[in-house]
Amino acid sequence: xxxxxxxxxxxxxxxxxxxxxxxxxxxxxxxxxxxxxxxxxxxxxxxxxxxxxxxxxxxxxxxxxxxxxxxxxxxxxxxxxxxxxxxxxxxxxxxxxxxxxxxxxxxxxxxxxxxxxxxxxxxxxxxxxxxxxxxxxxxxxxxxxxxxxxxxxxxxxxxxxxxxxxxxxxxxxxxxxxxxxxxxxxxxxxxxxxxxxxxxxxxxxxxxxxxxxxxxxxxxxxxxxxxxxxxxxxxxxxxxxxxxxxxxxxxxxxxxxxxxxxxxxxxxxxxxxxxxxxxxxxxxxxxxxxxxxxxxxxxxxxxxxxxxxxxxxxxxxxxxxxxxxxxxxxxxxxxxxxxxxxxxxxxxxxxxxxxxxxxxxxxxxxxxxxxxxxxxxxxxxxxxxxxxxxxxxxxxxxxxxxxxxxxxxxxxxxxx
Amino acid sequence: xxxxxxxxxxxxxxxxxxxxxxxxxxxxxxxxxxxxxxxxxxxxxxxxxxxxxxxxxxxxxxxxxxxxxxxxxxxxxxxxxxxxxxxxxxxxxxxxxxxxxxxxxxxxxxxxxxxxxxxxxxxxxxxxxxxxxxxxxxxxxxxxxxxxxxxxxxxxxxxxxxxxxxxxxxxxxxxxxxxxxxxxxxxxxxxxxxxxxxxxxxxxxxxxxxxxxxxxxxxxxxxxxxxx
Numbered sequence: 001x002x003x004x005x006x007x008x009x010x011x012x013x014x015x016x017x018x019x020x021x022x023x024x025x026x027x028x029x030x031x032x033x034x035x036x037x038x039x040x041x042x043x044x045x046x047x048x049x050x051x052x053x054x055x056x057x058x059x060x061x062x063x064x065x066x067x068x069x070x071x072x073x074x075x076x077x078x079x080x081x082x083x084x085x086x087x088x089x090x091x092x093x094x095x096x097x098x099x100x101x102x103x104x105x106x107x108x109x110x111x112x113x114x115x116x117x118x119x120x121x122x123x124x125x126x127x128x129x130x131x132x133x134x135x136x137x138x139x140x141x142x143x144x145x146x147x148x149x150x151x152x153x154x155x156x157x158x159x160x161x162x163x164x165x166x167x168x169x170x171x172x173x174x175x176x177x178x179x180x181x182x183x184x185x186x187x188x189x190x191x192x193x194x195x196x197x198x199x200x201x202x203x204x205x206x207x208x209x210x211x212x213x214x215x216x217x218x219x220x221x222x223x224x225x226x227x228x229x230x231x232x233x234x235x236x237x238x239x240x241x242x243x244x245x246x247x248x249x250x251x252x253x254x255x256x257x258x259x260x261x262x263x264x265x266x267x268x269x270x271x272x273x274x275x276x277x278x279x280x281x282x283x284x285x286x287x288x289x290x291x292x293x294x295x296x297x298x299x300x301x302x303x304x305x306x307x308x309x310x311x312x313x314x315x316x317x318x319x320x321x322x323x324x325x326x327x328x329x330x331x332x333x334x335x336x337x338x339x340x341x342x343x344x345x346x347x348x349x350x351x352x353x354x355x356x357x358x359x360x361x362x363x364x365x366x367x368x369x370x371x372x373x374x375x376x377x378x379x380x381x382x383x384x385x386x387x388x389x390x391x392x393x394x395x396x397x398x399x400x401x402x403x404x405x406x407x408x409x410x411x412x413x414x415x416x
Numbered sequence: 417x418x419x420x421x422x423x424x425x426x427x428x429x430x431x432x433x434x435x436x437x438x439x440x441x442x443x444x445x446x447x448x449x450x451x452x453x454x455x456x457x458x459x460x461x462x463x464x465x466x467x468x469x470x471x472x473x474x475x476x477x478x479x480x481x482x483x484x485x486x487x488x489x490x491x492x493x494x495x496x497x498x499x500x501x502x503x504x505x506x507x508x509x510x511x512x513x514x515x516x517x518x519x520x521x522x523x524x525x526x527x528x529x530x531x532x533x534x535x536x537x538x539x540x541x542x543x544x545x546x547x548x549x550x551x552x553x554x555x556x557x558x559x560x561x562x563x564x565x566x567x568x569x570x571x572x573x574x575x576x577x578x579x580x581x582x583x584x585x586x587x588x589x590x591x592x593x594x595x596x597x598x599x600x601x602x603x604x605x606x607x608x609x610x611x612x613x614x615x616x617x618x619x620x621x622x623x624x625x626x627x628x629x630x631x632x633x634x635x636x637x638x639x640x641x642x643x644x
């Protein structure tokens with residue numbers, strides 16, 4: 001749930017609780033006020049009547065007078081209020097009244113005087129307050145919603161702008177990012193924290209990359225020397241079997257190291273965007289050329305190759321295209337069975353290569369990680385697919401792997 | 417042929433020098449830009465092997481200088497950088513070939529010989545090894561003047577062997593020569609093994625001798641000398 005919906009929902013829930021409470025409270029409050037107003041009027045009227053009775057001895061004209069009844073002498077009547085309904089013939093309805101009775105005396109005769117005052121009808125009151133409160137609250141909701149919308153738009157604007165900037169930030173690019181200033185303290189603080197963190201990560205990333213580059217680059221000359229010396233040693237005739245085995249193994253491991261170095265250098269060079277050229281690469285021709293180059297190996301392994309190639313071109317550096325497709329085809333050859341098959345299909349937006357082979361021991365989601373390799377090929381470094389993944393990253397191709405038992409498919413989707 | 421190797425790593429320099437001298441070349445060395453420029457001014461070399469990064473200068477500048485003087489000299493760049501930019505740039509200013517470190521000395525040797533042949537004989541020269549005749553331009557090989565029926569890779573193997581005759585060629589060096597160095601080829605060694613058996617047979621059928629010797633399990637030697 002996004003922020004604006006979250007806050008708006010909270011408002012609505014709050015108002016949903018508040019509304020009945022407010023309506024109830026209003027109702028009781030108004031009723032109380034009304035009652036006390038009525039009572040005050042009646043009490044005032046009593047005072048006026050008592051005053052007139054004491055002064056003139058007769059009953060003044062009163063709108064509120066309900067009835068005057070004689071009472072027994074010595075009967076103490078406490079003045080009291082009472083609610084009742086009177087049937088009014090003119091409206092054909094029962095109307096609520098508040099009665100007030102008190103004792104007095106007219107011509108020395110004790111009487112009970114009852115005054116009455118109409119009360120407002122309860123249902124009408126409820127409806128009135130309900131509608132009034134509802135209207136007020138509705139205006140409040142709309143107002144709050146609009147205000148919030150505006151706050152969201154203006155106040156949070158830099159926040160969202162920064163967010164989308166951070167989403168697009170790529171550590172492999174060198175530049176540091178500048179966040180928009182919003183003038184709001186909390187946002188400024190979080191920007192500060194993010195910038196510090198990013199700067200740190202960027203520096204670490206940079207160092208790591210440089211280290212990676214340097215190490216894979218600087219080992220090449222020493223490795224060349226070691227390799228030359230070892231070949232020289234192998235050419236000598238004076239080695240015994242045991243020494244020979246050791247020298248051989250030095251040679252092979254040196255080679256492996258050198259290949260790892262070269263592959264890692266290639267990866268960092270791809271990351272560094274050193275391959276900037278955009279050539280129009282004719283994929284079907286490229287695939288055919290690679291297959292030709294591998295022809296002997298394919299025949300040697302007795303592989304049956306079927307191709308279905310539609311002419312199409314992609315825009316990328318031709319060296320990387322060559323590496324990408326060579327790796328995929330080579331992969332299908334290396335992990336194939338003697339006498340197996342490979343199917344290659346190229347359409348306008350997808351390249352698909354399927355081969356038979358043993359069930360892979362590497363989990364599909366780890367397949368593109370560095371140094372992951374099926375056990376079948378101990379000479380393989382497990383860097384080919386990692387390189388491919390890097391190449392696909394920079395051109396926004398997607399490379400997927402699927403396997404069904406002994407059938408493996410790599411599909412490469414070009415950018416739409 | 418006279419070769420000048422310009423490379424700042426003395427060990428590597430010595431290795432290259434002794435390898436090339438064993439091949440019967442005259443090989444001079446220069447570990448710095450300055451010494452290289454001095455030597456180029458004094459002696460006429462056929463081939464220059466140049467490292468790009470030198471302690472006191474850039475190998476590319478040497479190439480520019482040499483080309484400015486219009487000296488007809490074959491140039492091979494060796495670099496640890498493996499940078500496409502450098503490679504393209506190097507070839508643009510007049511270098512003939514580019515090798516990435518670490519390279520196999522046999523590969524360097526093959527490139528130097530091919531370059532020399534192109535420069536000195538306009539490529540028309542045939543290569544002989546006893547009864548074997550190689551025509552590099554038409555990819556043909558003759559045994560006792562009878563043509564061999566070969567695939568491109570088979571031709572490449574024999575050619576690579578003959579220009580590196582009497583040398584130990586490891587399986588890795590052969591594989592890299594045949595397929596380049598950026599792919600992982602676990603099957604290629606088995607492939608080489610089988611193909612060499614086929615080639616032995618093909619050469620034998622045309623009356624050629626078996627020159628391909630296995631050297632332990634690391635590689636092969638193409639030689640008519642006994643190796644025990």
